[in-house]
Amino acid sequence: MRVFVKTAVTAALLVGASSLPALAQTAGEGSLIIIGGNLRSDNETVWKRYVALAGGDGDRIIVIPAAAGSPQRAAEAAVKTLKQFGADADLVQIGPRYKDIDLRKAANDPANVAKIKAAKGIYFLGGDQARITQALVEPDGSQSAALKAIWEIYRAGGVIGGSSAGAAIMSETMFKDPPPVLDVLKQGIIPGKTIDKGLGFLTDGWFVDQHFLARGRFPRALAAMQATGTKKGFGVDEDTAAIISKGQLEVIGYSGVVLLDTASATGEAKAAPFALQGAKLSYLDRGDKYDFKTGTITPNPVKDPAKDKLDPAGADYKPYNEDPEAWPTILGNRTLAEAMGNLIDNKQNEQIGLAFDLRANAPNPEIGFEFRLYKGAGSMGWYTSALGGDSYTVKDLYLDIRPVLLPKPLYAPK
Structure with a gap:
């Protein structure tokens, strides 16, 4: 690991374009705040930005707890936190877990609709994302009055955001009721069960996933993208937000965002077990930005575009790491980000990771990945220790995934 401090700069510079294809990225004129889940109540950076994008102190933000298992309790906690950071927050009682409230009436109640229309921001709580679509989309697929009001806010320049389940519903396609990651890879994607329609605030085929690094979810996102023909997506880590505003994605909070590009990847869309070759991954650290129109990645200003650049194709490339590295639990908490940072700063050109299942009831336990x-072409990175620890921005590493057979038992007492 690097242990020295590099010189910081105060201005962000454009330092290289990602290969992700991109046009417009939202269906409204407002902003999106896509939070990867487990947002701490003391994450001042994210909460304050939420309030600021909704107009600032004293402006109204409505909490929608439809996804929550205990909606009233969860909504009241979110309202309290938003108020602590300056918002005039309130909630609407819409959700299938409200026992004494008719769901369809609540989603079309003029009083609830009036509350929503008076707001400048909407905050969807986490839980089960299928409950959000169940609550806000009518059985015939049309929009409820509440959902129409939310779209009015967004088109008028307001902010729409959510954490965990509230992040999943942002894209046109979302995970609905997926099994564990390895089960997805072994059994494949089932439309209408594993995935379903989201609310589509994020357009142009961008796919969104959450709890991304903490729960090692990048393979399931790639599987969903391959099954649906989606070429671009991103996953947001816990206690972290992707702010999408004015054509840019900015990462704030605790961790980072992984960009996924399968435009040049190969693999059978419906193959089970899953296999893929040539997917591109980029890692955006906190403070980094991505431009949807140009595909340009702008590292956090503390990463000097010249001094802190790691370009394997450059004559001045002097990586810190030299030894081969392997990752026996690649789906572990933030292991992917660690592996990407290690590789872009390593004289080695590749690393291998494994994922396997030790559960007694695991389907096809002999299959691992x-x-x-x-x-490869375009691979590049930037490093700093100015943020505390080793912090990397990584552009265009390549990933192959293939199923492998594991001997049983995998291990035995010596």
Whole structure:
């Protein structure tokens, strides 16, 4: 690991374009705040930005607790936190877990609709994202009056955001009721069950996933993208937000965002077990930005575009790491980000990771997966220790995933 501090700069510079294809990215004129889940109540950076985008102190933000298992309790906690950071927050009682409130009436109640229309921001709580679509979309697929009001806010320049389940519903396609990650890879994607329609605030085929690094969800996102023909997506880590506003994605909070590009990847869309070759991954650290129109990644200003750049194709490339590295639990908490940072700063050109299932009831326990992460055309990175610890921005590493057979038992007492 690097232990020295590099010189920081005060202005962000454009330092290289990602290969992700992109046009417009939202269906409204407002902003999106896509939070990866487990947002701490003391994450001042995210909460204050939420309030600021909704107009600032004293402006109204409505909490929608439809996804929550205990909606009233969860909504009241979110309202309290938003008020602590300056918002005039309130809630609407819409959700299938309200026992004494008719769901369809609540979603079309003029009083609830009036509350929503008076707001400048909407905050969807976490839980089960299928409950959000159940609550706000009518059985015939049309929009409820509440959902129409939410779209009015968004089109008028307001902010729409959510955490966990509230993040999943942002894209046109979302995970609905997926099994564990390895089960998705073994059994494949089932439309209407594993995935379903989201609310589509984020357009142009962008796919969104949450709890991304903490729960090692990048393979399931790639599987969903491959099954649906989606070429671009991103996953947001816990206690972290992707702010999408004015054509840019900005990362704030605790961790980072992984950009996924399958435009040049190969693999059978419906193959089970899952296999894929040539997907591109980029890692955006906190403070980094991505421009949807140009595909440009702008690292956090503390990463000097010249001094802190790691370009494997450059004559001045002097990586810190030299030894081969392997990752026996590639789906572990933030292991992917660690592997990407290690590889872009390593004289080695590839690293191998594994994922396997030790559950007694696991389907096809003999099947595991190999993850080959490697450098290629356009691979680049930036490093700093100014944020505390080793912080990397990584552009365009490549990933192959293939199923492998594991001997049983995998291990035995010596």
